Amino acid sequence: MSGDGKENVQVAKYYLQGIFHGFLNVTFKNKKFIPFLAAGVSYQLYKLDDTSSWIHDGILSPSFLFKSMVSSVGLGLSLLALVNYETLYYNFKALPRDLKGISRFARVLREIRWAGRNNFTVAKYLDRNAEKFPDKVCFYYEDEKWTFRQVREFSNRIGNHFSSLGFKKGDTVALFMENRPEYVCIWLGLNKIGVTAALINYNLRLQSLLHCIETVKAKAVIFGFELTAAMQDITETENILSTLPLFCSGHGNNNALPKGVRDFDKEVGTASHETPVEMNDMKLHDSLYYIYTSGTTGMPKAAVIKQYRFMMAANGIHFMNNVKKDDIVYDSLPLYHMTGGMIGVGQAVLFGSSLVIRKKFSASQFWKDCIKYNVTVAQYLGETCRYLLATPPSPEDTAHKVRLMSGxxxxxxxxAEFAKRFNIPEIGEVYGSTEGNTNLANVDSKTGAVGFVPRFVYSVLPTALIKVDEYTGEPIRDLETGLCIRCKPNEPGELMAKIVPRHPIRDFQGYTDDQSTSKKIVRDVFAKGDSAFRSGDILVMDNLCYFYFKDRTGDTYRWKGENVSTTEVESIICTFTSYKDSIVYGVKVPNTEGRAGMVAIVDPTESVDLEILAAGISRSLPAYARPIFLRILDEVDITGTYKLKKVRLQNEGYDVTKIKDKVYFSHSGKFQILDEALMKQINSGEIRL
Structure with missing residues (x-):
C-alpha cells in the first residue's frame, strides 16, 4: 500500500471510530436502545479491514458489497434508534464541511510524513524550489524582485560566512530588523549551518530588547540600520552586548556605521554562494528559530520553533485554505510573528508561491499593492481589516484579483461587510498560537468562526474546550474522576490540547526557561497521567462544532495585533511611580478588536508625576503595550483576592459614569483627565485609538 493510501485509511478509520464512540455514548445514556445498538454495530464492525481495502484499492467484490449493504441497514437502524432528530440534523448538515476538512487535513499529514521520511528541512525545500524554477520571483519588495536562485545564493553566502567565523550548530544569533527579503534570507542562511536565529520584535526597546538578546544566549546580533538608535540605547551601558559581535545590514553607502559595528552586507557579499556542507546534517526535529511571545513572568518568552513546526503551520494554511503554488501572496505583517513569518513566508519557501513583502502595513496602500503585484491571496489580522474598512471607498476596493484573505x-x-465591500470570495480564518500544539481552520468561510472539528470525532479528539473558573482561571474538575470537564455546545471554555512528545502536531516545545514552560502545562486533563497545553484563550463551540473566539485569560491581552504581557508592563511602570502598587489589564472599547491597555495605580496622595510617567512609558514600551487609560486608586487588595480585584477592575473598564476614582486618557503622549464627553468621543470612534 502506498503512503497516500495508508494516510487515507488512517483518517477514515479515525473517523469511523469517532462515529462508533459517539453511538456508544448515546446508547449507554439511553439503555433501552442497547439491543438496537448490538444489532447495528455488530455489522458495522464486521471486517473493518475489508472496508480499509475498499477505501484504498477500490475493489468492489460481491462479498464486500453484501456486507456493506447489511452494515448499512444496521447503521440506519442504529441511527434511528440512537440519535434524536436534532443530533441527526446537525450531523448531516456538518457532513459536507467535515468531509472537505478531513480530505484537506489528510494532505497536510501526507506532506509532513513525506518530509519526515526524506528528512526534508525548510532550507531543503527552498533549494528544491530554486532548482525547479530558479528564475521565478520568490519575493517582491517595493521595486525589487528576488528570484528563488537569488534567495538561495544569498542565504548560502550568509551560512558560509558565519561558518567561517566559527559559528556552529546549536549557536544562536539575534535578528533585529524590519521587514525585507534579507530578513528571511538571514535566518535561512544561518539555519543552513545549524545556527538558530532569534526573531526579535522590532518595536522593543531598552530592558525588553536586552532581555530578548540575553535569554537565548545569543552569540551575535544582526540588526537593520533603521534600528541603530534602539541598539545604541542598550550598548551605552555595560552588559552582554559589550562582548558580542554586532552586524549592521542596510546602511547603504552614504551612512556611517556605528563604532564597533561590523558591515554585514560587505562581509557576506564576498562569501561563497555554494550550499554549505553543514546543511546535510540538519534534521526535521532541529530548531529553526525562536519567536518571542508575551511573558507572564515580566518579559517576552522565547518559543522554540522546530523545523516540523514551521512546516505544519505553512502546510496547514496551504492545504486547509487551498492556497496554490501559482498564487501571489501579500504579506504586510511582521516577519517576527507566526502569521507573517511562518505562514506567509512558508508559502514561498515550501511551495514556490511568490510572496509580496511590505515593510509595514498601510491601509491606504493595501489594495494598490494588491493591484500592482497581481495578488491573489492576502494575509490579515483583525485590526488590519478594520483599518481597511475605515478608509474612504474607492474604485481600488474591487479592482484587485484577491480571491482569498487568510489570517x-x-x-x-x-x-460580512468586509467580504462584500472588497469582493472577497473566501475568508480563511484560522486559529493557532506560536508555541501551541493545536490549530483550527475555517474551510468554508463560516462567518465569525475561527475553525471547526468534525462532529463525529469531537468526543475522542485530544483537543477540547475545558471549563475553567472565571476568577482563578484554573480548570474545573470532575469530583469523581479528578479529570477536567469538557464544555458542551455553547458553553465557553479554555482550549486545551494533549501533549504528545516529538509528534509534529501535538508536541509542545516550550520556552527557553522551564518556569514559563510549566505554567502552560496542565496535568490529568483527558486521562490520568496525561498533560495538555493551555492556550489561555476562551472559545465557544456551537452545535455544528464551529469554534468562535471569546476572550483571553490570565496575564496577557491582545491589542493592535500583538499580545501584551501585563506583568511586563507592570514591571516597567513601577520604575516611574516610585514602585507603587499597580495593576495592568485590558479593557474593551466599542468597535475595536482586542482590549486597550489600562493601568490602575495605588496613589492615595496623588504623588505620581504623570508627565514623568507618560514620558517613561513612551520611551520604554512599544506603542501597542502602552496603557491608554490610567486609574488612580486609594488602595488595592493584593492578598488572595488579587485576581478577583483585577476582574472587577477589568469589568468596570474606563466608564467614568460608574467609577468614582480619577481616570485619565493618554493622548499625544500625555495623560489628560477623562470625563463623560471625552469618553463618548472614544466610544463613538470620533477619537481613534
Whole structure:
C-alpha cells in the first residue's frame, strides 16, 4: 500500500471510530436502545479491514458489497434508534464541511510524513524550489524582485560566512530588523549551518530588547540600520552586548556605521554562494528559530520553533485554505510573528508561491499593492481589516484579483461587510498560537468562526474546550474522576490540547526557561497521567462544532495585533511611580478588536508625576503595550483576592459614569483627565485609538 493510501485509511478509520464512540455514548445514556445498538454495530464492525481495502484499492467484490449493504441497514437502524432528530440534523448538515476538512487535513499529514521520511528541512525545500524554477520571483519588495536562485545564493553566502567565523550548530544569533527579503534570507542562511536565529520584535526597546538578546544566549546580533538608535540605547551601558559581535545590514553607502559595528552586507557579499556542507546534517526535529511571545513572568518568552513546526503551520494554511503554488501572496505583517513569518513566508519557501513583502502595513496602500503585484491571496489580522474598512471607498476596493484573505482575528460584526465591500470570495480564518500544539481552520468561510472539528470525532479528539473558573482561571474538575470537564455546545471554555512528545502536531516545545514552560502545562486533563497545553484563550463551540473566539485569560491581552504581557508592563511602570502598587489589564472599547491597555495605580496622595510617567512609558514600551487609560486608586487588595480585584477592575473598564476614582486618557503622549464627553468621543470612534 502506498503512503497516500495508508494516510487515507488512517483518517477514515479515525473517523469511523469517532462515529462508533459517539453511538456508544448515546446508547449507554439511553439503555433501552442497547439491543438496537448490538444489532447495528455488530455489522458495522464486521471486517473493518475489508472496508480499509475498499477505501484504498477500490475493489468492489460481491462479498464486500453484501456486507456493506447489511452494515448499512444496521447503521440506519442504529441511527434511528440512537440519535434524536436534532443530533441527526446537525450531523448531516456538518457532513459536507467535515468531509472537505478531513480530505484537506489528510494532505497536510501526507506532506509532513513525506518530509519526515526524506528528512526534508525548510532550507531543503527552498533549494528544491530554486532548482525547479530558479528564475521565478520568490519575493517582491517595493521595486525589487528576488528570484528563488537569488534567495538561495544569498542565504548560502550568509551560512558560509558565519561558518567561517566559527559559528556552529546549536549557536544562536539575534535578528533585529524590519521587514525585507534579507530578513528571511538571514535566518535561512544561518539555519543552513545549524545556527538558530532569534526573531526579535522590532518595536522593543531598552530592558525588553536586552532581555530578548540575553535569554537565548545569543552569540551575535544582526540588526537593520533603521534600528541603530534602539541598539545604541542598550550598548551605552555595560552588559552582554559589550562582548558580542554586532552586524549592521542596510546602511547603504552614504551612512556611517556605528563604532564597533561590523558591515554585514560587505562581509557576506564576498562569501561563497555554494550550499554549505553543514546543511546535510540538519534534521526535521532541529530548531529553526525562536519567536518571542508575551511573558507572564515580566518579559517576552522565547518559543522554540522546530523545523516540523514551521512546516505544519505553512502546510496547514496551504492545504486547509487551498492556497496554490501559482498564487501571489501579500504579506504586510511582521516577519517576527507566526502569521507573517511562518505562514506567509512558508508559502514561498515550501511551495514556490511568490510572496509580496511590505515593510509595514498601510491601509491606504493595501489594495494598490494588491493591484500592482497581481495578488491573489492576502494575509490579515483583525485590526488590519478594520483599518481597511475605515478608509474612504474607492474604485481600488474591487479592482484587485484577491480571491482569498487568510489570517486571524476578523470580528463577526464586520466579517460580512468586509467580504462584500472588497469582493472577497473566501475568508480563511484560522486559529493557532506560536508555541501551541493545536490549530483550527475555517474551510468554508463560516462567518465569525475561527475553525471547526468534525462532529463525529469531537468526543475522542485530544483537543477540547475545558471549563475553567472565571476568577482563578484554573480548570474545573470532575469530583469523581479528578479529570477536567469538557464544555458542551455553547458553553465557553479554555482550549486545551494533549501533549504528545516529538509528534509534529501535538508536541509542545516550550520556552527557553522551564518556569514559563510549566505554567502552560496542565496535568490529568483527558486521562490520568496525561498533560495538555493551555492556550489561555476562551472559545465557544456551537452545535455544528464551529469554534468562535471569546476572550483571553490570565496575564496577557491582545491589542493592535500583538499580545501584551501585563506583568511586563507592570514591571516597567513601577520604575516611574516610585514602585507603587499597580495593576495592568485590558479593557474593551466599542468597535475595536482586542482590549486597550489600562493601568490602575495605588496613589492615595496623588504623588505620581504623570508627565514623568507618560514620558517613561513612551520611551520604554512599544506603542501597542502602552496603557491608554490610567486609574488612580486609594488602595488595592493584593492578598488572595488579587485576581478577583483585577476582574472587577477589568469589568468596570474606563466608564467614568460608574467609577468614582480619577481616570485619565493618554493622548499625544500625555495623560489628560477623562470625563463623560471625552469618553463618548472614544466610544463613538470620533477619537481613534
Amino acid at each position: 486571524n482575528g476578523l470580528r463577526h460584526e464586520i466579517w
